[in-house]
Amino acid sequence: MTLDGSSEPLRAAVRAWLAQHVPSGWRGAMTGTDQECFVQAQREWFSKLVEAGYATPHWPAGWPGGGRSLGEQKIIFEEVARADAPRLILFFVALYHAACTLIEWGTAEQKAAYLPRILKGEIWCQGFSEPNAGSDLASVRTRAERRGDRYVVNGQKIWSTMAQYADRCLLLTRTGKSDPPQGGLTYLLLDMRTKGVTVRPISQITRDDEFAEIFFDDAEVPIQDRVGEEGEGWAVAQSTLSSERGLTLVEMSQRMRYALPRIGAALRDRGCFDDAALRLEVGRLTAKVNAACALADRYLLRRISGEEVLGDASVVKLCYSRTLRDFVSLGLRIGGLESQYDRGFMRGAPHETGNWIVDFMNSYNWSIAGGSDEIQRNIIAERLLRMPREPRTWQVPAERS
Amino acid sequence: MSAEPSELRDSARKVLAGQGVPAGEAATWPLVVELGWLLVAVPEELGGLGEGLAAACALYRELGASLAAAPYLPAMLAVEAVCHAAPGERHYWVELLTTGGFAGAPLAEAVLSATPHGAGKTKLTGLASAVPSADKAGHIVVWTSDDDCVALVPLDRSGVAVERRPTWDATRRLFDVRLGDVELDDSFVLARGAAAQALRRRLSTHRDFALAADSVGGAAALLDRTVEYLLTRRQFGRPLAMFQALKHRCADLKVLTEAAEALLLDGLARLGEAGGAVAAERLGQQAKSFATMAYSKVAEEALQLHGGIGMTSEHSCHLFLKRALLNVQLGRSNDRCDLDVAAGTLGEDI
Numbered sequence: 001m002t003l004d005g006s007s008e009p010l011r012a013a014v015r016a017w018l019a020q021h022v023p024s025g026w027r028g029a030m031t032g033t034d035q036e037c038f039v040q041a042q043r044e045w046f047s048k049l050v051e052a053g054y055a056t057p058h059w060p061a062g063w064p065g066g067g068r069s070l071g072e073q074k075i076i077f078e079e080v081a082r083a084d085a086p087r088l089i090l091f092f093v094a095l096y097h098a099a100c101t102l103i104e105w106g107t108a109e110q111k112a113a114y115l116p117r118i119l120k121g122e123i124w125c126q127g128f129s130e131p132n133a134g135s136d137l138a139s140v141r142t143r144a145e146r147r148g149d150r151y152v153v154n155g156q157k158i159w160s161t162m163a164q165y166a167d168r169c170l171l172l173t174r175t176g177k178s179d180p181p182q183g184g185l186t187y188l189l190l191d192m193r194t195k196g197v198t199v200r201p202i203s204q205i206t207r208d209d210e211f212a213e214i215f216f217d218d219a220e221v222p223i224q225d226r227v228g229e230e231g232e233g234w235a236v237a238q239s240t241l242s243s244e245r246g247l248t249l250v251e252m253s254q255r256m257r258y259a260l261p262r263i264g265a266a267l268r269d270r271g272c273f274d275d276a277a278l279r280l281e282v283g284r285l286t287a288k289v290n291a292a293c294a295l296a297d298r299y300l301l302r303r304i305s306g307e308e309v310l311g312d313a314s315v316v317k318l319c320y321s322r323t324l325r326d327f328v329s330l331g332l333r334i335g336g337l338e339s340q341y342d343r344g345f346m347r348g349a350p351h352e353t354g355n356w357i358v359d360f361m362n363s364y365n366w367s368i369a370g371g372s373d374e375i376q377r378n379i380i381a382e383r384l385l386r387m388p389r390e391p392r393t394w395q396v397p398a399e400r401s
Numbered sequence: 402m403s404a405e406p407s408e409l410r411d412s413a414r415k416v417l418a419g420q421g422v423p424a425g426e427a428a429t430w431p432l433v434v435e436l437g438w439l440l441v442a443v444p445e446e447l448g449g450l451g452e453g454l455a456a457a458c459a460l461y462r463e464l465g466a467s468l469a470a471a472p473y474l475p476a477m478l479a480v481e482a483v484c485h486a487a488p489g490e491r492h493y494w495v496e497l498l499t500t501g502g503f504a505g506a507p508l509a510e511a512v513l514s515a516t517p518h519g520a521g522k523t524k525l526t527g528l529a530s531a532v533p534s535a536d537k538a539g540h541i542v543v544w545t546s547d548d549d550c551v552a553l554v555p556l557d558r559s560g561v562a563v564e565r566r567p568t569w570d571a572t573r574r575l576f577d578v579r580l581g582d583v584e585l586d587d588s589f590v591l592a593r594g595a596a597a598q599a600l601r602r603r604l605s606t607h608r609d610f611a612l613a614a615d616s617v618g619g620a621a622a623l624l625d626r627t628v629e630y631l632l633t634r635r636q637f638g639r640p641l642a643m644f645q646a647l648k649h650r651c652a653d654l655k656v657l658t659e660a661a662e663a664l665l666l667d668g669l670a671r672l673g674e675a676g677g678a679v680a681a682e683r684l685g686q687q688a689k690s691f692a693t694m695a696y697s698k699v700a701e702e703a704l705q706l707h708g709g710i711g712m713t714s715e716h717s718c719h720l721f722l723k724r725a726l727l728n729v730q731l732g733r734s735n736d737r738c739d740l741d742v743a744a745g746t747l748g749e750d751i
Contacts, residue, residue, distance in 0.1 A: 295659060389643070
């Protein structure tokens with residue numbers, strides 16, 4: 001669906017550009033490859049997008065391709081999905097999370113210092129989650145202590161995407177005690193080469209290591225690299241978390257729709273194209289996938305028209321994550337024993353590659369990361385349905401304490 | 402861009418709010434006629450509002466939310482069918498059927514055949530089932546199982562037998578209409594051959610979207626009522642709505658309802674751009690299967706979440722549940738819809 005006829009020239013231009021520039025055979029090239037090759041391929045794809053102005057349509061006018069409306073950005077994301085282009089995983093945090101946070105909260109000096117570096121290909125990572133602050137993000141404990149013109153950071157972050165390649169980190173730290181815990185948080189930009197910073201990649205169940213832990217041992221951050229005021233970190237972090245404004249879910253749900261033929265291919269490969277029981281599931285899945293796309297689409301249009309209410313985004317994300325799980329589960333079912341054999345995995349792909357067991361494992365990225373399904377259900381119940389929160393206090397039962 | 406005309410929806414909501422839930426047939430049918438709701442999808446050149454199926458669906462949805470008994474859907478199917486009558490007769494039929502002369506239609510697939518019978522006459526034989534409010538109808542629109550003939554059948558003809566079939570759903574009254582060698586002048590035949598198939602597709606698509614909209618309206622209304630109940634009812638010293646186990650179930654139902662609504666509106670918006678009648682029909686089938694599934698899931702859970710009170714006849718929970726369960730069975734079966742949608746996904750549609 002489009003907003004109006006005037007966006008059609010942009011759509012045509014993006015479509016034509018992608019047809020010419022999406023690296024042909026990238027899926028094959030990224031299957032079974034090592035991380036270094038993947039990083040190289042990501043850098044090349046990133047440079048092409050920056051040059052064409054399609055990497056930063058959400059930045060202000062004056063930056064390459066900048067100043068595009070949300071409706072226009074939506075078109076670019078839709079076309080990227082349609083063209084089955086690689087996802088820009090390595091640079092997404094820099095282009096969206098970091099840049100949007102800086103654009104909204106950064107000082108003139110910070111913007112001047114960091115935005116050009118992002119365009120040149122600096123890789124950023126996000127240091128929010130901790131071993132004991134996942135769904136309950138406000139309880140972060142990584143401490144930043146003010147000493148003169150610097151903060152000294154001690155603690156640990158986890159689930160930081162591609163941190164082992166990152167040049168810089170968006171770091172949420174605790175600078176003070178507070179009740180509620182959302183207070184007392186401070187947002188810092190940390191150079192990953194700082195002394196006292198150690199990165200340890202986490203080997204995942206897919207054998208990929210997209211995520212890493214980051215350890216801080218008296219790591220120093222100059223005070224000019226603080227974003228917002230001391231104690232304002234929670235509010236700044238909200239900008240980071242909402243920076244992609246539903247665009248990713250539009251892209252991901254549409255990628256899922258374009259991937260439906262993989263289910264047909266699987267039926268043919270397995271010689272069960274005419275199996276009525278499986279066909280029923282294909283019909284049901286089609287409806288669910290189309291519904292997920294329609295929801296994501298409607299959400300973005302509501303954002304554009306200012307009709308969005310708190311909790312709408314959670315409906316879209318939960319719907320997508322459950323539909324994705326249904327998608328890959330059906331693939332796994334059709335794939336049968338064949339899908340259990342280890343054929344390596346594809347880097348940088350969305351979650352429907354046809355390597356069903358890996359797709360299945362990767363689908364947990366969407367039901368756990370970025371606010372788990374359970375957190376989304378809480379938000380939907382509390383914000384949209386106005387059901388009350390559970391009492392927050394809890395005491396260890398006397399007989400066990 | 403929204404496919405749903407919100408002004409029409411809002412005014413319908415206001416009018417129906419005065420009718421209570423369930424909104425009875427005797428009160429709501431005259432409203433439907435007086436407010437001109439039968440004209441919303443009639444082309445302007447035939448004196449209608451020309452607002453299409455999307456506008457009709459906004460009304461189906463509100464009627465579904467009120468569990469309204471008015472036979473609006475079968476009447477609309479008949480109106481849509483007569484818009485395709487012979488050019489000389491269209492105005493007459495449209496005028497008659499939109500000003501209170503009720504013609505109905507079966508909401509299940511009829512098992513019917515037509516045979517030529519002398520010059521200018523056709524004989525119809527078979528069964529049209531799930532015809533709402535047929536005792537009030539002067540005519541019904543039917544199509545034959547082979548898609549070769551769409552006809553308007555006057556119910557006062559010899560060979561027509563109308564039989565009430567009581568359903569557990571108390572919000573609609575269904576009838577079987579048996580046709581035993583019913584003889585019709587060809588002026589009652591609205592379409593034949595390819596034109597009949599095209600008209601049948603239009604009517605099936607209309608019916609599927611209507612059932613989807615009714616279901617979306619019912620599901621959303623019932624979920625609201627359920628949450629309202631959970632906020633009121635207290636056990637263990639707090640409102641049930643505070644228990645996370647129940648909140649999460651309600652959240653899942655909210656997602657399901659919103660997804661069904663989004664799919665419905667998206668399907669309606671795509672109707673215009675759909676490449677051909679088959680693609681349009683698939684959009685309706687998909688919306689119908691998904692929305693009726695969602696409605697029955699919401700209704701099933703709503704009764705459980707209400708607990709004992711939901712099992713009582715005085716509470717409205719069961720009215721929604723029974724309407725939801727019947728909606729699943731109306732139109733083509735959901736399995737049929739899913740298989741047809743799958744055929745589209747698997748590249749088999751022409």
